[in-house]
Amino acid sequence: MVENNEEKVAVPxxxxxxxxxxxxxxxxxxxxxxxxxxxxxxxxxxxxxxxPFKWLQSxxxxxxxxxxxxPLSFFPEYRIQVRKDELTNMKADSVEDFVIFVIxxxxxxxxxxxxxxxxxxIVNAKYRVGRQIVLxxxxxxxxxxxxxxxxxxxxxxxxxENPGVSGK
Amino acid sequence: MLVxxxxxxxxxxxxxxxxxxxxxxxxxxxxxxxxxxxxxAVHRExxxxxIQEENKQAVRATQDMMQSALAQFKKKRSVKKATEDHG
Numbered sequence: 503m504v505e506n507n508e509e510k511v512a513v514p515x516x517x518x519x520x521x522x523x524x525x526x527x528x529x530x531x532x533x534x535x536x537x538x539x540x541x542x543x544x545x546x547x548x549x550x551x552x553x554p555f556k557w558l559q560s561x562x563x564x565x566x567x568x569x570x571x572x573p574l575s576f577f578p579e580y581r582i583q584v585r586k587d588e589l590t591n592m593k594a595d596s597v598e599d600f601v602i603f604v605i606x607x608x609x610x611x612x613x614x615x616x617x618x619x620x621x622x623x624i625v626n627a628k629y630r631v632g633r634q635i636v637l638x639x640x641x642x643x644x645x646x647x648x649x650x651x652x653x654x655x656x657x658x659x660x661x662x663e664n665p666g667v668s669g670k
Numbered sequence: 671m672l673v674x675x676x677x678x679x680x681x682x683x684x685x686x687x688x689x690x691x692x693x694x695x696x697x698x699x700x701x702x703x704x705x706x707x708x709x710x711a712v713h714r715e716x717x718x719x720x721i722q723e724e725n726k727q728a729v730r731a732t733q734d735m736m737q738s739a740l741a742q743f744k745k746k747r748s749v750k751k752a753t754e755d756h757g
Contacts, residue, residue, distance in 0.1 A: 550737075607724060612742045644720050645724070
């Protein structure tokens with residue numbers, strides 16, 4: 503990484519080419535994400551216009567980037583309990599400062615896209631410091647289908663398009 | 671690997687600040703108490719490995735895949751909206 507005097511750095515990435523990052527926007531992930539201990543500094547990149555997704559790009563390893571989203575946009579009932587020890591070194595003065603992201607995985611077919619609700623990332627947005635936590639006994643798993651509920655809606659919509667079937 | 675034999679009620683210390691207590695042994699199940707400083711993450715290994723595996727799957731996402739995921743999202747959202755407007 504080449505640093506200049508404006509606190510901006512150029513980071514080579516495998517997906518986005520060289521990106522210029524304002525270091526005041528970086529997020530420190532304490533200990534890194536599980537399995538990626540060498541990446542502790544990340545930046546959030548917008549995906550596309552109207553996209554619910556974002557990229558969490560490592561500043562330490564250019565090829566390390568994850569797709570993340572606000573879990574509530576797909577799982578409105580999602581609630582987690584965070585233990586006090588999980589907030590260590592996160593400057594947790596106020597719960598309002600925290601945001602939660604979940605990491606998404608793709609498995610071939612886009613309909614099979616899943617969200618890891620068992621290992622969310624909690625971020626103190628005020629101090630830009632976060633941690634991936636592991637939920638125990640929460641009932642959440644590492645693979646919750648993103649599009650499942652919406653598929654049911656499509657079936658319902660198709661039924662309504664065929665009023666003869668339902669007798670409407 | 672260091673192997674120690676312990677009885678129920680006995681413990682092991684690791685460094686200055688980690689203690690492992692054997693609380694109960696019953697058949698092939700052992701109840702273990704762990705005292706560790708807050709910066710030390712303690713997880714059941716299988717859960718820890720599952721999250722690690724999932725992160726490794728997630729890092730394989732490409733821009734092309736996300737392009738189709740977004741298209742899918744928009745398609746499904748517009749159908750959903752149409753359904754709601756109908757109802």
